[in-house]
Amino acid sequence: MSYQVLARKWRPRSFREMVGQTHVLKALINALDNQRLHHAYLFTGTRGVGKTTIARIIAKCLNCETGITSTPCGTCSVCREIDEGRFVDLIEIDAASRTKVEDTRELLDNVQYAPSRGRFKVYLIDEVHMLSTHSFNALLKTLEEPPPYVKFILATTDPQKLPATILSRCLQFSLKNMSPERVVEHLSHVLAAENVPFEPDALWLLGRAADGSMRDAMSLTDQAIAFGEGKVLAADVRAMLGSLDHGQVYGVLQALLEGDARALLEAVRNLAEQGPDWSGVLAEMLNVLHRVAIAQALPEAVDNGQGDRERVLALASALPAEDVQFYYQMGLIGRRDLPLAPDPRGGFEMVLLRMLAFRPADADDAPKPVLKPVGISQATADPAAPVAALASAEPSPPAAVVPPEPVVAAAQLEVPAPATADHVPEAEPEVELKAEIEAISVPEPVAEVVDLPWEEPAPAPVPVAAAPAPAPAPVVPAAPPQAAPAHDEPPFDPSAYAAVGMDRDDEPPLDDDYYSGESDPVGFSYLDELAEHVQEEAPKPAAQPLPAAKPATGLALQWLELFPQLPVSGMTGNIAANCTLIAADGDDWLLHLDPGQGALFNATQQRRLNEALNQHLGRTLNLRIELILPEQETPAQAAARKRAERQQDAVTSIEQDPLIQQMIKLFGAKVRQDTIEPVEALVDQGQ
Template sequence: MSYQVLARKWRPRLFREMVGQTHVLQALINALDHNRLHHAYLFTGTRGVGKTTIARILAKCLNCEAGVSSEPCGVCSACREIDEGRFVDLIEVDAASRTKVEDTRELLDNVQYAPSRGRFKVYLIDEVHMLSSHSFNALLKTLEEPPAHVKFLLATTDPQKLPVTILSRCLQFSLKNMLPEKVVEHLRHVLAEEQVPFDDESLWLLGRAADGSMRDGLSLTDQAIAFGNGELKASEVRSMLGTIDHGQVFDLLNGLAAGDARALLAAVAELAEQGADFAGVLAELISTLQRVAIAQVLPEAADNSLGDQQRVLELAGRISAEDVQLFYQLALHGRRDLPLAPDPRGGFEMALLRMLAFRPGTLQHTGSVAPAGLAQRPPTGQPATEPAPDSDTGKPTGISQARADSTEDRPAAQALPAAEPAIVASAPPSAATPAPVTPAVAVQPEPITEPAVQPAPAPQVTTPAAVQPLRSATPVKPAPTAVEDEPPEWLQGPPPDDSFDPDTDDDDVDVNQYLGDWQPAEDASAESAAEEDEVSDLPPATGLAAYWLEIYPRLGVAGLTQSIAAHCQLVSNDNAVWRLHLDPGHSALYNENHRLRLQNAITELEGQSLTLEVVVQAPDQETPAVAAARRRVARQKEAEASIQSDPLVQALVNDFAAQICADSIRPVDA
C-alpha cells in the first residue's frame, strides 16, 4: 500500500476526534441529537482549521444507515464510502473551478431528484466565495427553499466576499485558528502512535510554524521526519524551518538590557553569516518579549515550552517593565517597516538601535558625541557647562572660544534685515584705551575665512551719579548670540553711561529691547527654584519695610521705575527725608530719573514735601519683589498639594501608574 501523508491519515472521522472548535461542535451535536437540522450551513475560517472535515463528518451523520445522530457508526457502507470520497449522494464542488453561472445551473438541475442511496443529498461547495455574482443569484432561491432531501454545506476562507443575501440564508459557524498548544498536543499524540522519536522543543517549533493551521502542522511534521531521517530533533527542525537558535534571541535581549550597542551589532553580524531571516528573528524577539512581560506580571505563568523558563525569569528581573513594552512596540514597528529598508540586515540593525535610542537614560550610557567644534547644549533648565580648554593651546574651545574672542576679529554673521540693524555696544571702561567690541555672531561648525566686519566704536559718556542704559533714536535689537540661554556679552558687565537727561521718559521703553533676543529659560522648575532661593534669603518685612510693601502698589509708577521700587526697602523716613536701600542685583539700570519719579510719587501719596535718598545696598528684609515671589511660591505649593490630593488624580495614579508632572501645575488666579 502506498504511503499516506499524516494530514490525510489522521484526518478526524468523528466529532470527538476533532481538536479544538468546541463552540462549533457543540452546536452541531445538539442539533443532530435533537433533530433540529437546518437546510444550509456555512463554515468559515483560515486554511487547515477543519471546515471541510466538519462538513464531511456532518454528511456522514446525516446519511449513516444507523440513523441521524452525532455518532455515526463508521462501519456501514455509507460511512465507509464518505470516508473514501466516493459516496454518490455527497456532491463536492470546488467553486474555484466552477465559477460560471452555467456550472451552477447544471448543478441545480439535479437538486429536485431524490438521493440515490442516502437519506439526504448533500452539496458541499468549497471556497464558495469564488462563485460569480450571477452564480450566487442563481443559487439564491434554491438555497432558501431547497427540497426536504437536500442539505447545503458551504465552506470559505473569505466570508466578506459573500453577498448578504447568501449569508442570511445560512447558519454561519466561524472556526478559530489553532493555538500552538493545541497543535503540539495533537502532534505529540500522532508521533507517539507513529512511533517517531521527537523532543518537545522540535514540536513547539513546528506548532508555531503551523501558524494556526493543523493541516500545516501535520504537513511540516511529515517534512521534518523526512529531513531528520525518521526522527525529530530541534536543531534539524530549526535548520529546516530557517529559524535561529533561541539562545541568539537572548543574546540580543541581553545586549539591549545592558545598552551595549557593540554586542548587538556583533550578534547581528553572526546572524547574517548564518543567513538568518531577519523578519523571523524579529518575530522571535517579539515572542520572547511577550513571554518576559508575562513573567514580570505573573512569574508562575511563565511557560517552559522551549526549555528556557529560567532564562526568561532572569531576563524579566533585569529589564524594567517599561523597557519591555518599549522594545515590544519598536520591534512590531520594525517588522512592519522591514520590507521598506534597502536590505533586511540594515533594517534589523536600525530597529535594535532605535530601541537603544528611545530607551530612557541610554544616551548617557552610550556616550554619544556631538560633531567636532560644537558643544552639546544641556537640557532646558540645566546650566550650560564650559568645554575643557584645548590641551595644546590652553585656550577654550567651541562656544567658549567664541566668547573669549570678543575683542578679536570674528567671521561675519549673515546679513541682518535692514529694518533691524545691529546695535553696536562698547566694552566696559578700563584704565587702558577701550577696545571696540564687535557684534555677537553665531558660532559656525567650521571656521569661515571671510574678513570680519569692524564697526566703529560707540562714544562713551559717563556720569558719576548713575548708570544709564544705551539708547538710540529707534530702539533696535542686537544680533542674536550663539547661546540662547545667556545674555549678550555687553550685559554681563556694567554698560556704558549716558548723560543724565531729566526729560527722557524711559518708563515707556520696554526693558526687553535692551536684552535683544535673549530670554530667560522657560523651565518652570528652574524658575520656581530661583524664586524659592530668593524668598529664603530675606526675613518677612516689619516696621518701615512693611509700610513700604503697603504703599508700593499705590505709587502709580510704571516701567523701570516700578521695577526699581519693587526691589527697594524703606529704612528711614525722619525729618521729611526718606531713605531706600536698593538691591545691588537690580541697580544696573537705576539713574537719577528714577529717583525723581519715586520722590514725586511718594510726595503725592503722602501729601507732604519730602526728599528721597536711594542707596545701593542689600536689603535686610523683604522687598515687594521678594514678597511677591514668596506668595507665588506658596500658591504654587498649594496648587501642587491640591492636585496631588485630588481623588480623581489619585485614581489615575493608582489605576494606571500615572505620574504627576509638577512642572505642568499652575495656580489659577481668583
Template sequence: MTALALARSWRPKTFSQLVGQDHVVKALTHALDQGRLHHAWLFTGTRGVGKTTIARIMAKALNCTGEDGQGRMTSEPCGKCPACLEIDAGRFIDYIEMDAASNRGVDEMAQLLEKAAYVPSNARYKVYMIDEVHMLTNHAFNAMLKTLEEPPEHVKFILATTDPQKIPVTVLSRCLQFNLKQMPVPLIVEHLEKVLAAEKVEYETNALRVLAKAAQGSMRDALSLTDQAIAYAAGKVSEEAVRGMLGTLDDAYLIRILDSLITKDGATLLNISNEMGERSMSFSLALADLSSLIQKIAAAQIVPESVLEDWPEAAEIHRLASVLTKEEAQLFYQISITSRPDLSLAPDEQTGFAMTLLRMLAFRPGNETPKVGGVSNSSGNAPPAGLAPRSSAPAAPTITAAPVVVTSPVSVSSVSASAERPDWHALMRQLPVKGLVQQLAFQTELQDWHDSAAGVRAIVVTPMPQLASDASVGRLEDALKAHFGKPVKVTIAKSEKTEKGEIEVKTVAKVDAQIHQEKRQNAEQMIAQDPFIQQLEKEFGAKVVGGSVKPL
C-alpha cells in the same frame, strides 16, 4: 505500502475527535439529536481548521444506518455501515464534493442543481459540499439562490469558504453560518503530543511549540510540518532540528539581540545579523519572533501574571521586563512590526534586518548621540526620524564604531536639537495619525517652538479651529510624544489680523495643494508643447480636456 500523511491519517471521523471547534460541534450535535435540521450550512475559517472534515462528518451523521442497517440519523455515526465507510473512502455516490475554484461558472451550477432534483440512490439525503464557494461567479450564485432557499427534502447543502466577505448577502441569509476558530498554540501542541505518542516518534515539547506557532492556527499545517520535521530529523523531533528546517531563530538569539540593545552594543548586533545570514535564517520570521517576544515582555511589565511559568523563556522575560523601560519595549515592538514590510525594499533581507536593529539602537529613548565635528548633541537624543535640524552647512552622516549609530546630517553651528525648530510640514506628513487628527495636523502651521529637558511646547495656528477639539489635540500630542520621546504640549493660537484681514496660514494641506498645482501646470505645459500632441490638434482638431492631465 506508502504511509499516509499525518494530516490524512489523523483526520477526525466523528464529532468527538474534532479539536478546537466545540461551539460548532455543540450546535450541530444538538440539531441532529433533536431532528431540527436546516437545509444549508456555511462554514467559514482559515485553511486547515476543519471545514471539509465537518462536512464529511455531517454527511455520515445524516446517512448513517448503524452496524445492523436499521439505525437512524445520529450525531454519533458508527463508522462501520456502508454509508460511513464509503464517505470516509470518498466514493459515496450521494455525497458530492465540488471545488468552486475550478467549477465556478453558471453552467456547472446548472448541472449540479439539475441532478439535485433526483432522489438519492442509496441514502436518506443527497449532500452537496461546495468548497471555496466565494469563487463562484455572480451568475452562478444567482442560479443557486432559489434552490438554496427551498431545496428538495432529500437535499442538504454544505458551503465552505476562507473569505466569507465575498459571498453575496442573499446567499448568507439562506444559510446557517458557523465561523471556525483558528487553533491556539497550546491546543495544537497537545494534539501533536497525542499524535506523535501514537506514532511512536520521540519529540521535544519546545519543538512542537515551534511547529504550532509556524502553523498559524491551522491544524492541517501543523500536521504537515510535523511530517516534514520527522523526515528532516530522521529520528527525534528536536527543537534544533525544527528551527533548522523552518529557518527560525531560537530564543537565545532573540535574548542576545535585546541584551545588546540594552548595553548599546552595536557591533554584537551586526555580528548576530551576520550569523543569521550564514545559517540562512528567515529574517522576516526573525522579526516576527522578536516582536512576539517583545510583546510578552511589554505584557509582563503591565500584567506580570501573564507570563506562564512553563514557558522556556519565562525567566528571561521577567529579567528583560525589569531591565527595559516600558517606553523602550513599546518602541522596539513598533519598529520590529513596521520594519517587516521594508525588508522587501532593502538591498537584501539581511541588510534590512541589520538596519532594523540599528534603528532600535539609534532611537532608543535617552540614547546618546555620537559626536559630530568634535561637538556632541547637547539634547542627549538623536534627531527625530526623518527630520534633520535646519543648517546652512550640513555635515556628512557620521558612523561610530561602538556603538554603531547612524546620525542624520547636522552642522556644527546647530548641533543643539533643542534649539532648532523642526520642519513642521515634514513632521505632520510622517506622524502615524488618521481621520480627524490627521486633518487637524494638515491644517496647522508652526508659529513657535520651545524645547526643554522637561518637554516641548509647540504653538500653532489653524484656519479651521473647529478641528481643534480637546480629543484631537490630545491625540496629536500623544503622537508627537511618541515621536520625540518626551511630552509635547500643543497650543492652538489665534491667527494674526491686519487691516486687510487675517494673515494667510501656510498649512501643510495648503502647501501640498500648491505643490500639486505647480506640478499639474508643468505637466499641462509639457503636454501642450509636445510635438505629437500639437500635430494631433492641427490635423484632427483634437483637444486636451481641461483638468484631465495629472502629474506623476
C-alpha cells in the same frame, strides 16, 4: 500497503475527535440531538481548519444506520463508506473546477431524485465562492426550498465574494484559526501515538509555521520526520523551515539589557550566518518587546503562543518599562528606515547601536555622579555602637573636617506707616541705629549640614511662640549654635559687630529716605514697596517627608550611617533614602520602603541598590525590599529633620537678636517668618 499521510490518517471521524472549533460543534451537536436540522449550512475559514471534515461528519450523523445522532457509530456500512469516500449519497463538488452555469444546472437536475442508500442526499460544494454569477442565480431557488431529503453544505475561504442572497439562505459558521498551543498539543498526541521521537521546541516551530492551519501542521510534521530520519528535532526543523532561532532574539535583547556592545555585535554576527531577513529579525524583536510590555502591565495576560512565556516574564522583570517603550519605538523607526541603509546588516546594527547609545540616562552603564553627603550628622552617631551587620565591610575613612559656616538668617521688614506725625522717630535713635547696622559682625559659626542631593533646599514653616511685638527686619543677623534663653543674652554691644556686605535691596533706609510732607508726615514708601514686593515673590515651602514614628536605633541607625557612602543616584538613590534596615541575617538583608515611593520602585531599582551594597561592602548580599512604612527614621526623614532644626535655629536667632529687638521696639516692625532662611540655603541658591 501504501503509506498514508498524517493529515489523512488522523482526520477526525466524529465530533469528539475534533480539535478546537467548540463554538461550531456545540451548535451542530445541539441541533442534531434536538432534530432541529437546517437545509443549508455555510462553513467559512482559512485552509486546514476543518470545513470539509465537519461536512463529512454531518453526513455521517444524518445517514448513520443507528438514526440521526450527533455520535455516529462509525462501524455501520454507511459510516465506513463515508470515511472511505465512496458513499453514493454524499456528492462532493469542487466549485473551482465546475464554475459554469451548465454544471450547476446538471447538479440541480439530480436534486429531484431521492437518495439511493442513505436517509439524506448531501451536497458538499467546496470553494463555493468560485461559482459564476449565473451559477449562483441558478442555485438560488433550489437552495431556498430544496426537497426534504436534500441538505446543502457549502464551504469557502472567502465569504466576502458570496452574494447576499446566498448568505441569507444558509446557516453560517465561521471556523477559527488554530492557535500554536492547540497545534502543539495535537502534534504531541499524534507523534506519541506514531512512536516518533520529538523535541518540544521543534513542535513550537511547526505550530508557528502552520499559521493556524492544522492540515499544514500535519504536512510539515510529515516533512520534518522525513528530514530528520524518523525524528522531529528543533535543529532539523529550523534548518528545514529556514526560520530564525528565537533564542537569538533574546540574546540580542539580553546584550541590550546589559549594555554590552561586544556581545551585541557578536549576536548580530551569529544571526548573519543564517542569512536572515533583517527586517524580519526586527519584527521578531518588536513582537518580543510587545509581549514584554504586556507582561509588565498584566503578567497573567501573556500567552505561551511561542513557547517562551517564562523567558518573556523574566525579561519583563529585568528590563525597565521605560526601556521597553524606548526600544520598541526605536525598532519601529529603524524598520521603517532599513530599506534606506546601504547594507541591510549595517542598517540593523545601526538600529541596535542607536538603542544602546540613547538608552535612558539612569541605566547601569550611564555615568553616575558622586553624591554629596546626606543631611545626617556623622558626629551624632554613637561610635561605640556595634555594627553587627556591617562587620565584614571595609572600615570607612574618617570624615574630613569641614570648616563651619555661620547659621545666618535672612529676614525682611514690614514697618507699618503711622497715621500721624506723632510717631516720627527721634533723630538720635535713628543715627545710632544706622551706625549699628554699618558695624555688624558675624558671631560664632556652627557646622554645616548638607541637604539630600535630589531635593531643592526649601524652608519648612516652623511655628514660633508668639512674641509681644513680632516683626521681620531686612538685616542678616547671626545665630549661636544653640539658641540660649532670653535672660542669658549678653547686653547689646555695637562694637562686637563687623561690617557685612549687603545688597541695596536688603539695607534699611538711610536718613535721606525719610521725608516730611502734608499728606505723608513720615514716609516709609521705600520699605512698604520692598515688603510688598518680597511678599509677592516669597517662595512657597516644598513638601517635606513625614516625620518618623521613632528615632533611628540599631540597624536603622546603621543604615543612616551607611547610606551616604553608597554609590547610588537618581531614582535608586531616592529609593535608598526612603528605606530603613529591618533585618540583617548574615548576607540576607531586609529593607522596608515607604509605600509612598512605590511608584518609583521596581525590580531594577532593587537590583541596582543590591549591586551598590555589594560594591561598597565587598561581598555579595541578598537584598529584599518590602513596601512597608518604616517605623524608624529614614535618611530622607533625617535630612528633613535637620533642615527643620536649622530653620528653627534661624528663626530663634532672628527673634532673640538684640538688634532685631531694638528695631521692633523703635519701629514697631514685625519679623516675617516665611523670609527667614538658614545660611546654607542661601549659599546653595547662590545668594
